[in-house]
Amino acid sequence: MTAREKKILIVEDEPKIASLLADYLQSQGSFHTHAVHRGDLAMDAFGKFAPDLVLLDLMLPGMDGIEVCKQLRAVSEVPIIMVTARVEEIDRLLGLELGADDYICKPFSPREVVARVKAVLRRCAPEHTGEQRLALVINEEKFSASLNGQELRLTPVEFSLLKTLSGQAGRVFSRNQLMNGMYRDYRVVSDRAVDTHVKNLRRKLSAVHGSDDLIKSVYGLGYRFEG
Numbered sequence: 767m768t769a770r771e772k773k774i775l776i777v778e779d780e781p782k783i784a785s786l787l788a789d790y791l792q793s794q795g796s797f798h799t800h801a802v803h804r805g806d807l808a809m810d811a812f813g814k815f816a817p818d819l820v821l822l823d824l825m826l827p828g829m830d831g832i833e834v835c836k837q838l839r840a841v842s843e844v845p846i847i848m849v850t851a852r853v854e855e856i857d858r859l860l861g862l863e864l865g866a867d868d869y870i871c872k873p874f875s876p877r878e879v880v881a882r883v884k885a886v887l888r889r890c891a892p893e894h895t896g897e898q899r900l901a902l903v904i905n906e907e908k909f910s911a912s913l914n915g916q917e918l919r920l921t922p923v924e925f926s927l928l929k930t931l932s933g934q935a936g937r938v939f940s941r942n943q944l945m946n947g948m949y950r951d952y953r954v955v956s957d958r959a960v961d962t963h964v965k966n967l968r969r970k971l972s973a974v975h976g977s978d979d980l981i982k983s984v985y986g987l988g989y990r991f992e993g
């Protein structure tokens with residue numbers, strides 16, 4: 767396997783389909799595949815194989831594709847293409863908001879699958895499109911936030927600032943409004959304290975995003991988040 771080959775994890779219980787997919791992807795020259803035939807083996811295989819994309823069948827023994835998708839999404843932003851035997855299922859899957867990146871209906875042509883795999887990989891790889899995709903994930907229960915898949919190590923005050931600003935991207939918040947979000951007891955803090963926290967937050971964002979443009983200063987007013 768060369769460094770540029772993309773790794774595809776195939777979770778498919780029908781051996782014929784699994785090997786058809788594997789053969790076709792590998793014949794394209796740029797994919798390395800690994801297949802498991804049960805849903806309950808998917809997470810383990812994901813951890814060991816570290817794929818760039820997962821092709822996930824819906825109906826599987828051990829654990830169904832919906833549950834596998836949920837478990838994958840709980841730990842990873844890996845691109846997922848769900849495969850189902852019924853076109854009507856796709857509406858239901860979309861309604862569940864599982865976070866899959868695409869859906870393919872059986873029967874499919876291997877050529878179509880490869881085209882979809884390539885399209886999803888392109889979409890999920892911002893360095894190839896030339897535009898930086900901003901993926902900010904805020905977990906309010908854990909007081910944690912990640913940007914483009916990288917954990918941001920924020921203080922509670924920085925977390926609160928980021929939550930307030932990014933919650934209404936484009937809106938200008940005054941320092942007073944930001945202070946109210948930052949300190950639950952509304953104790954008096956100086957404008958300079960807000961500026962210091964914003965400065966530290968910007969530094970942490972730019973370490974991941976590569977620019978300090980995410981939080982804009984608006985002269986005489988305050989700050990605004992550009993999402």
Ligand code: CA
Pocket residue numbers: 778779780823824825826
């Ligand atoms: Ca199946």
